[in-house]
Amino acid sequence: MDRPLRPETLPGLVRPGGNRPGPGGDRPGIGDGNRPGRPGIGDGNRPGRPGIGDGNRPGRPGIGDGNRPGRPGRPGGGIDIGDINIGNNTVISNRPGWVNIDNDRINNINNRWQNQIGGIQNWRGRYPDRGRYWNNWGNGVRNHWDHYHHHGDWFGPSWWNRHYHACGGWHYGYAFNRYPWSYWWTVPTFATFTNWFSWSAPSAVWTQPVYYDYGQGGNVVYQDNSVYIDGQQVATADEFAQSAAALATVDPPEDEQTAEEIDWMPLGTFAVSSGEKDVDPNRILQLAVNKEGIISGTLYNTQTDQADTVQGRVDKETQRVAFRIGESEEVVVESGLYNLTQDEAPILVHFGDSRVENWLLVRLENPEAESADAEEAP
Template sequence: MGGLHGWAGSRPGRVNYWHGWGNNVRTRWTGYHHHNNWFHGDWWYRHPGGVCRWHYYHRFNDYPWGYWWQRPTWNVASSWFSWTAPATVWSEPIYYDYGSGGNVTYEDNRVYIDGEDVASADEFAQSAAVLATVQPPESEEAADEAEWLPLGTFALSTSKEDVEPTRIVQLAVDKSGIIAGTLYNSETDESAAIQGRVDKNTQRVAMRIGESDKVVAETGLYNLTQDEVPLLVHFEGERVENYILVRLDEPEDDQDGDDADADDAGSDDDDSLDRGIF
């Protein structure tokens, strides 16, 4: 993994590619005028699907709601964990960059990281699924006492043409490296819990969405401290797609709000978790 350290600094063109994608969303998306209503205290009561046993919701009232929209610096994020991690891995941030021209690429059903053949596509997808599988807390007390570092709130764009995203993601990480979060579909007014983990040996992050075992998204911890977060999304090991999380600004105040224009929305489609999320 040593060749991945310093990737972002030495490949400004690739960083600008993701930044340009993110800017297209920021400048053209009309969803910003709704975001003071998302993930507010009252919002959770109307969207319980976004909460799982390992979740920052248990500590939500300990902080102003805008706290969970904040972005950590890399120094804060990398020093947050209670584990002892390999110094060679964490000496510098690793920027995971997916697709042609990036450092994680696919060719002939093989996965290459920094030019090195590391696994078959199936093996790589399975390793992401294993990393994203989180065991439930031993007790309710353990869940209640977990400390969470906010990673921020993002719009999920599925292509460069998707400048009006309907899916919003909020994420946090605990001191053991467990990722918790919520994916909210503003079009259907449905939410799903996100759970996953950080790999202390690679800085890799993998996450599952809701109850589905069909969709696993991966990125890097350093990516999650940036304004644009490249994602590699695995669909049942059958295909992968490159998406991006675009960071949203922290709300200016702690005002209450109602998702009035979303309250009447809904979906009775049993496949909405797979087709409605991605």
């Protein structure tokens, strides 16, 4: 595979002068390591720190490396990933240095945001052209990507033992011995969340699902260095990015036992397309959510064979979802919870507070279900 790690991106969010490019217009995206003095997500070149996926960190065994008792796989389909090593990735639980937003400003943003929730409920039904736009983008991946129906063993029973990586404190891997591997590919409905979350959330926000549609023609639009939701200004561009990073940064659990006892609901597995022309993506994302609204998952780069942990949170005030990737302090991804129940999930990718791009998650079918369909076909 000799294509670049970051295919051409979609210029969907318009700002004066463009999409707030990084210095020189070449700020790296997810997966590269070209930013001076800072490794890319997934490399092992950071001075004094081994690459994610090895077991060579002094005094700490790698995940499932055999130096500590592993957890047995579930008979009949469970996954044995050995020792998850809670706290291996501490960066993901610390707020990035570029984020200085306080709770008062976050509350102000959420208050303005909540006032617009009613105007964007049932968005896809009211604006079918926007749904067709994302569906056409997704079809480009489904129809042109050789891997769409040939997933190999991604996130399967043997895959995890070959892709050790530094996990955040909250990780759905603790539940792998309770469910077969195919469970994590299943698709939830929005209605299942009604009785899932343990929190008390504003009823006006959760009476209907909210589909977040990014870019011109959508309901989340950048204009004049501000962010508008359904036509109402809710934040400056900088505040919006910082509020996403604050939401995505989750304090670790008190101890490993707490993490082990948490149950997780799968959100499914997606191909990550960085633009309409990116019909042959090399990033695969698997996500899950727990009852407290914490997001966990794994990002896998098929080109580099690199896996990185994902961790973030659902905002009960807005249905907004934000999460971070690996040990990056720059990259923050946001979407909506309802988006993540659909076949195409628009996402907003923040590169610090200086650039933002809109990408698309394209849901992958459960390989186990595909195999069963193939066996039944005449």
